[in-house]
Amino acid sequence: MKEIETSFDGLSLDCRGMKCPRPIIEVARRIQEIGVGSLLELLADDPAAGPDLAAWCRMRGQTLVGSDAPRFIVRRES
Amino acid sequence: MDGAREVVASAVGARPDEVIFTASGVHANQAAVAGLALGRRRVGSRIVTTAIDHSSVLAAAAAAGSHEAVQVDHEGHVDLDRWTASVRTAGTAAACIQVANHEVGTLQPYAEAAELCQRQEVPMVLDATAALGRIDLREAGGWSTLTGWAGAFGGPASVGILVIKKNARWRAPYQIDDYQGGRWPGMPDVPAIHAAVVALDCWLRSGRIVGERQHDLIDQLRMGIVQRVPDVDVAGDPLRRVPHLLTFSALYVDGETLTLELDKAGFAVASGSACSASSELPSHVLAAMGALTHGNVRIGLTWTTSAAEIDQFLTVLPPIVAGIRATVGAS
Numbered sequence: 001m002k003e004i005e006t007s008f009d010g011l012s013l014d015c016r017g018m019k020c021p022r023p024i025i026e027v028a029r030r031i032q033e034i035g036v037g038s039l040l041e042l043l044a045d046d047p048a049a050g051p052d053l054a055a056w057c058r059m060r061g062q063t064l065v066g067s068d069a070p071r072f073i074v075r076r077e078s
Numbered sequence: 079m080d081g082a083r084e085v086v087a088s089a090v091g092a093r094p095d096e097v098i099f100t101a102s103g104v105h106a107n108q109a110a111v112a113g114l115a116l117g118r119r120r121v122g123s124r125i126v127t128t129a130i131d132h133s134s135v136l137a138a139a140a141a142a143g144s145h146e147a148v149q150v151d152h153e154g155h156v157d158l159d160r161w162t163a164s165v166r167t168a169g170t171a172a173a174c175i176q177v178a179n180h181e182v183g184t185l186q187p188y189a190e191a192a193e194l195c196q197r198q199e200v201p202m203v204l205d206a207t208a209a210l211g212r213i214d215l216r217e218a219g220g221w222s223t224l225t226g227w228a229g230a231f232g233g234p235a236s237v238g239i240l241v242i243k244k245n246a247r248w249r250a251p252y253q254i255d256d257y258q259g260g261r262w263p264g265m266p267d268v269p270a271i272h273a274a275v276v277a278l279d280c281w282l283r284s285g286r287i288v289g290e291r292q293h294d295l296i297d298q299l300r301m302g303i304v305q306r307v308p309d310v311d312v313a314g315d316p317l318r319r320v321p322h323l324l325t326f327s328a329l330y331v332d333g334e335t336l337t338l339e340l341d342k343a344g345f346a347v348a349s350g351s352a353c354s355a356s357s358e359l360p361s362h363v364l365a366a367m368g369a370l371t372h373g374n375v376r377i378g379l380t381w382t383t384s385a386a387e388i389d390q391f392l393t394v395l396p397p398i399v400a401g402i403r404a405t406v407g408a409s
Contacts, residue, residue, distance in 0.1 A: 019332075020360070020371070020372045021329070021330050021331065021332060021372040021373060021406075021408075022406075024329070024330065024372070025330050025406055025407065025408045028330065028408060029407070029408070047358075047359050047360055048359075048360035048365075048371045048372055050365075051360055051364070051365040051368070051369075051370075051371050052360070052370055052371055052372050054368060055311060055327075055368060055369060055370035055371070056329065056370070058368065059309060059311060059329060059370070
């Protein structure tokens with residue numbers, strides 16, 4: 001498995017090995033734990049994670065600020 | 079066989095001797111792309127497609143040489159400016175576009191694309207596998223090869239259609255024999271072809287009325303789903319589309335579970351990628367459009383689908399989706 005830099009100091013969810021939609025469900029549940037304007041990191045290696053996280057952000061009014069599989073960063077907007 | 083070729087030719091504005099029958103729509107697409115690439119190999123080996131073409135077209139384009147897949151917008155329409163620039167690029171052997179997308183139903187600007195290709199003297203593959211019989215293609219214009227599939231209009235899945243214009247620089251990309259003018263090898267399956275053409279003829283004679291009814295039913299379905307099920311992403315162009323298709327994705331829901339639950343409720347629907355159902359990869363069509371790829375259902379109406387069945391579907395769907403979401407702890 002690819003080494004992941006662990007410098008992210010916010011909430012990080014390691015969903016590697018999980019099949020979609022599980023990683024998206026985890027993001028939806030856990031994003032409540034961070035403040036509006038803060039960042040959440042998702043590690044996910046399901047090939048659907050990239051497109052589905054982007055679609056989730058669009059549907060839920062959040063912003064995908066980083067997408068470089070298996071690492072994704074979401075900013076909570078609401 | 080003469081009668082069969084005549085029916086197809088009349089549907090697409092071609093001559094009967096330009097029509098051949100293959101073993102599937104996939105074979106027709108592969109032969110359409112590879113044959114033009116072979117015929118034009120002195121010009122180059124670049125093939126232009128859209129990002130949401132059928133997987134058989136994308137694979138044939140990649141195999142031919144260099145392949146550029148032009149981006150589409152959120153509803154699936156190809157960016158015609160980028161398409162134009164790509165077709166004009168030196169070394170382009172052929173370009174491919176769909177009449178309508180096989181998963182989301184969106185119509186492409188195929189007539190404009192064909193005109194453009196003709197001006198650039200680049201041969202064009204028009205993939206009508208999802209549209210033949212449902213969209214009037216008699217004036218579709220300057221394509222070089224056109225493909226169809228009987229399975230998409232109620233005929234046998236084992237019949238594909240390939241129309242090769244007489245003036246097209248197409249060469250058979252496989253060993254040939256005497257059958258079908260040396261354009262598709264092996265003895266044609268005449269009974270299956272006959273069945274395919276009977277189905278096509280039904281659509282050509284009375285399909286307009288059925289198509290209008292299906293268009294309205296899909297409108298009702300689209301509106302009903304958005305109203306009754308929260309967090310649903312309905313894909314494709316709501317207006318400029320084939321009459322009978324609708325694709326939507328429900329957030330937090332596993333597509334296979336949703337398909338199974340709908341099956342138990344008496345509805346046979348498809349999920350995931352319409353072109354490669356066994357694949358665990360997300361649909362390249364939905365991904366390219368920026369649509370949600372999980373929890374995906376593709377509905378294709380049949381000739382006899384009724385308004386009562388649409389109502390019934392809209393009644394069973396919300397509790398099924400809510401039930402799956404509750405099971406996985408999502409709401």
